[in-house]
Amino acid sequence: MYIERVQVEEGFLDGLDLELKAGLNVVIGARGTGKTSLIELIRFCLGVPGHTTESAQRSAEHAMSILEDGRVTVTLNLAGRKITVSRAAAEGAPQRSSEFVHPLIFSQTEIETVGLSSRGRIRILDTFIKNRGQLAQTETATISEIKSLTSELATYRQQKQDLEERLSQLAAIEAQLVEAEAKEQELTKNSAILKSRKLEADGYSANSAAHAVRIAYFERLSETVAEWKNSLTSLLARDSGLEESPENDPAAPAREHFEKAKKAVQLARRELLASEKLLAEASGVASQEKLKSDDRARQIRKELEVQQQGAGVAVRLAANLREKKAQLVALANTSKALAAKLRSVQKSREDALDRLDQIREGRFKSRRECAQMLSHDLGPRIRVEVERAGQVEQYAAVITDCLKGSGLHYNDLAPSLSSSMSPRELTECIDGSNYELISEVLGINRERSIRLIAALKSCNLGELVTVGVEDDVHFSLLDGSEYKPIADLSTGQRCTVILPLILEQRDRVIVVDQPEDHIDNAFIADTVVKAIRERLGESQILFSTHNPNIPVLGDADLVVHMSSDGKRGFVLEAAGLRDAAIVTAISNVMEGGREAFKRRANFYGRL
Numbered sequence: 001m002y003i004e005r006v007q008v009e010e011g012f013l014d015g016l017d018l019e020l021k022a023g024l025n026v027v028i029g030a031r032g033t034g035k036t037s038l039i040e041l042i043r044f045c046l047g048v049p050g051h052t053t054e055s056a057q058r059s060a061e062h063a064m065s066i067l068e069d070g071r072v073t074v075t076l077n078l079a080g081r082k083i084t085v086s087r088a089a090a091e092g093a094p095q096r097s098s099e100f101v102h103p104l105i106f107s108q109t110e111i112e113t114v115g116l117s118s119r120g121r122i123r124i125l126d127t128f129i130k131n132r133g134q135l136a137q138t139e140t141a142t143i144s145e146i147k148s149l150t151s152e153l154a155t156y157r158q159q160k161q162d163l164e165e166r167l168s169q170l171a172a173i174e175a176q177l178v179e180a181e182a183k184e185q186e187l188t189k190n191s192a193i194l195k196s197r198k199l200e201a202d203g204y205s206a207n208s209a210a211h212a213v214r215i216a217y218f219e220r221l222s223e224t225v226a227e228w229k230n231s232l233t234s235l236l237a238r239d240s241g242l243e244e245s246p247e248n249d250p251a252a253p254a255r256e257h258f259e260k261a262k263k264a265v266q267l268a269r270r271e272l273l274a275s276e277k278l279l280a281e282a283s284g285v286a287s288q289e290k291l292k293s294d295d296r297a298r299q300i301r302k303e304l305e306v307q308q309q310g311a312g313v314a315v316r317l318a319a320n321l322r323e324k325k326a327q328l329v330a331l332a333n334t335s336k337a338l339a340a341k342l343r344s345v346q347k348s349r350e351d352a353l354d355r356l357d358q359i360r361e362g363r364f365k366s367r368r369e370c371a372q373m374l375s376h377d378l379g380p381r382i383r384v385e386v387e388r389a390g391q392v393e394q395y396a397a398v399i400t401d402c403l404k405g406s407g408l409h410y411n412d413l414a415p416s417l418s419s420s421m422s423p424r425e426l427t428e429c430i431d432g433s434n435y436e437l438i439s440e441v442l443g444i445n446r447e448r449s450i451r452l453i454a455a456l457k458s459c460n461l462g463e464l465v466t467v468g469v470e471d472d473v474h475f476s477l478l479d480g481s482e483y484k485p486i487a488d489l490s491t492g493q494r495c496t497v498i499l500p501l502i503l504e505q506r507d508r509v510i511v512v513d514q515p516e517d518h519i520d521n522a523f524i525a526d527t528v529v530k531a532i533r534e535r536l537g538e539s540q541i542l543f544s545t546h547n548p549n550i551p552v553l554g555d556a557d558l559v560v561h562m563s564s565d566g567k568r569g570f571v572l573e574a575a576g577l578r579d580a581a582i583v584t585a586i587s588n589v590m591e592g593g594r595e596a597f598k599r600r601a602n603f604y605g606r607l
Contacts, residue, residue: 001100002509002540003042004077010070011089012037013569020542021558022077024532026551027544028589029562034569035544036107037066038562039513042542043105045072045087047094051114051123055107064089076100097250103509104502111502111515115486115494118391121473124498125384127505128370135363142356147462149349153431154461156342159220163335170328177321184318197300198315204297205319209326211290216327217334218283222276229272232265353424356466364388364471371473378500383476383483390472392418398467399426402459408452416442418469427465430456475501492518496527503531506538516547529553548590551577561585 008016013034027035042048044063050056067089076083078100087094104127106114114120126132184198242255249255301316364386371384378384396418403410417426420441429437430453439449456464476483477497486494495518502510516524524547532541532554543550551559559582561573573581 001076001078003074003103003511003542004082005073005075006038006042007073007075008041008067008070009072011068012066012567013041014070016569016571018560018571018574020540020560022540023557024551024554025540025542025558025560026554026556027542027560027562028546028551028585029572030564030589032569033562033564034066035562036513037062037569039105039107039511039542039544041067041072042074042103042511045074045094046085046100046102046105047087048102048105051106051110051120052117055110055113058109059107101508103511104505105511106498106502106513106515108514108517111495111498111512112491112518113494115475115498118470118472121475121486122470124501125367125370125374125386125473127508128374129363129366131366132363135359135366139356139359139363142352142359143466146349146352146356146466149345149352150462150465152345153342153349156338156345160335160338160342163331163338167328167332167335170325170332173321173324173328177318177325180318180321184315197304201297201300201304201315201319202322204293204300205323206326208290208293208297209323210330211286211293212323213327213330214286215283215290216331218279218286222279222283225272225276225279229269229276232269232272236262236265236269353465357424360468367471367473374501374504377504381478382497382500383478384501385474385476387472387474389422389469391470395423395467395469398464399456402456402464403452406451406455408448408455413442413452423465423467423469426456427461429453430461430464490518492520495519496523499528500531503528503535503541506535509540509542511542513544514546515543516545516550521547521549524549525553546590548586551586551590559586561589 002022003020005020006016006018008014016038018038027038029035040059040062043050043059044067050059069089071086071088073084073086076085078098081098083096083098083100085094085096085100110120114124129135242251242258297319301319304315367386371386374384375382392415396414399414399417400410403413421429428434433453435446435449435453438444438452439446442449442452444452475486475497477486477489477493479489479493484493486497489497495515499512499515499519502512515528519528529549532550535541545551550556556577558574559577559579560571561582562569563572564570573579573585575582577583
């Protein structure tokens with residue numbers, strides 16, 4: 001793929017219509033003629049993100065200011081197939097006729113600073129990973145699955161805890177029931193009628209207890225159905241539909257599937273409403289039956305009270321205790337089923353976490369292989385290394401957010417936790433309330449460990465367990481006999497590291513704005529030009545520059561000479577390197593004129 005044509009309407013480059021070549025394209029011109037503006041408009045049109053947050057903002061502001069209310073259109077050539085991308089200043093995203101792989105675009109500032117950013121270094125290395133897009137999609141889907149399972153686990157754990165609290169009353173109720181039944185038997189042992197009536201009341205009480213259990217069962221089901229229904233209702237309420245296209249809608253097939261999906265969601269919501277109604281009706285029937293049983297049991301107890309003073313109280317107490325016991329026994333079975341479901345969901349999440357670990361480990365291995373390849377190709381001068389899970393800042397930030405308001409010293413605890421335990425290990429400690437391990441790892445007492453886990457339990461564990469602990473990439477330059485990390489290098493030295501790394505990317509379009517300001521001519525001629533010539537014919541390069549070695553020694557396929565009248569930038573000439581007008585432009589703009597060039601040639605000839 002290569003950039004074939006750039007067109008600009010309005011703004012500083014109004015009327016520009018530039019056709020580029022597949023090989024080396026070099027934009028030259030005096031300062032203020034629009035070289036940087038051309039590159040930033042290409043970046044803006046194609047939606048290529050900046051390599052740091054600051055550079056992304058500066059690039060967007062630059063493009064918007066020079067485009068004003070206009071539009072820029074870029075035509076890409078992908079093996080003969082044309083892809084058109086267009087974007088106006090007021091549009092939030094590019095309009096494109098097809099998907100395409102973003103070029104690598106670097107501003108002058110990014111060449112100088114991108115190596116100082118851990119995010120920037122990772123982005124440079126990741127451009128060499130072939131399946132990075134697929135890896136990212138798989139990781140996103142797996143993270144979504146884990147978050148859903150974590151939420152489900154939290155719901156089941158809370159239900160199980162509530163059931164266990166109720167079941168903890170069973171032993172006390174059984175003891176009370178033994179005492180009540182003994183008294184009940186004493187009061188009714190001499191009366192066959194009372195015994196018969198007691199058995200009848202017991203039957204109605206048992207029936208009432210069964211209906212109570214059934215009502216509680218319907219209520220739990222209704223809560224689940226209501227949660228689904230409310231989620232779908234919220235989803236439908238937020239939907240504003242896909243944006244309509246005025247004509248020749250390229251998204252029509254996607255829109256058709258979207259509408260089918262929406263209808264499916266609407267149908268699902270109707271089914272949930274029907275389910276909710278049936279559960280309410282069933283619960284109502286059970287409630288009516290329970291009321292009937294309660295009323296009948298109450299009537300019999302009143303009759304028993306009339307026949308024998310005190311017997312009714314004993315019968316009623318014993319009946320109430322038997323009903324409570326029956327309900328708790330039924331809940332014990334529910335608790336067993338819930339425990340089995342909890343184990344099943346826990347296993348599913350463990351499997352998903354294993355897959356997430358494999359995805360991230362696979363990405364690390366790919367990065368390490370790319371780093372080894374780059375170190376081999378660019379060594380011994382440049383060395384690239386990858387540290388597994390070396391960036392814990394985001395992980396520590398998630399822990400900090402969880403601990404805010406807890407009264408704990410999160411500024412100390414968050415860094416210690418993030419550097420000592422993986423998100424998965426920490427989440428397992430939280431789930432299992434493993435205070436001892438937390439105390440041992442952090443060197444804190446049991447009380448603080450308990451408070452820490454209590455605070456972490458209240459946060460979003462789905463976010464915590466899936467937080468990305470990113471790998472860290474290290475670039476270093478051989479300076480004398482030792483390697484220096486990029487942070488310790490001068491601006492020029494950083495550029496001598498970053499430029500060769502960028503030019504090693506052989507299958508991507510590369511666009512670089514004025515890379516030479518902090519680099520000496522020897523490096524340009526020996527390293528940059530060499531890299532350009534080695535990759536010619538593999539992918540397009542677009543450089544803006546003031547250094548004549550790049551177009552001349554690089555044997556440029558196209559040289560674009562830009563000029564300006566102070567109000568508007570425009571192309572004076574765009575032709576091959578050996579075109580007379582281009583030779584003159586290079587002589588005048590980049591060499592200081594033919595006379596200066598001849599004097600330098602004579603000077604070097606006398607050496």
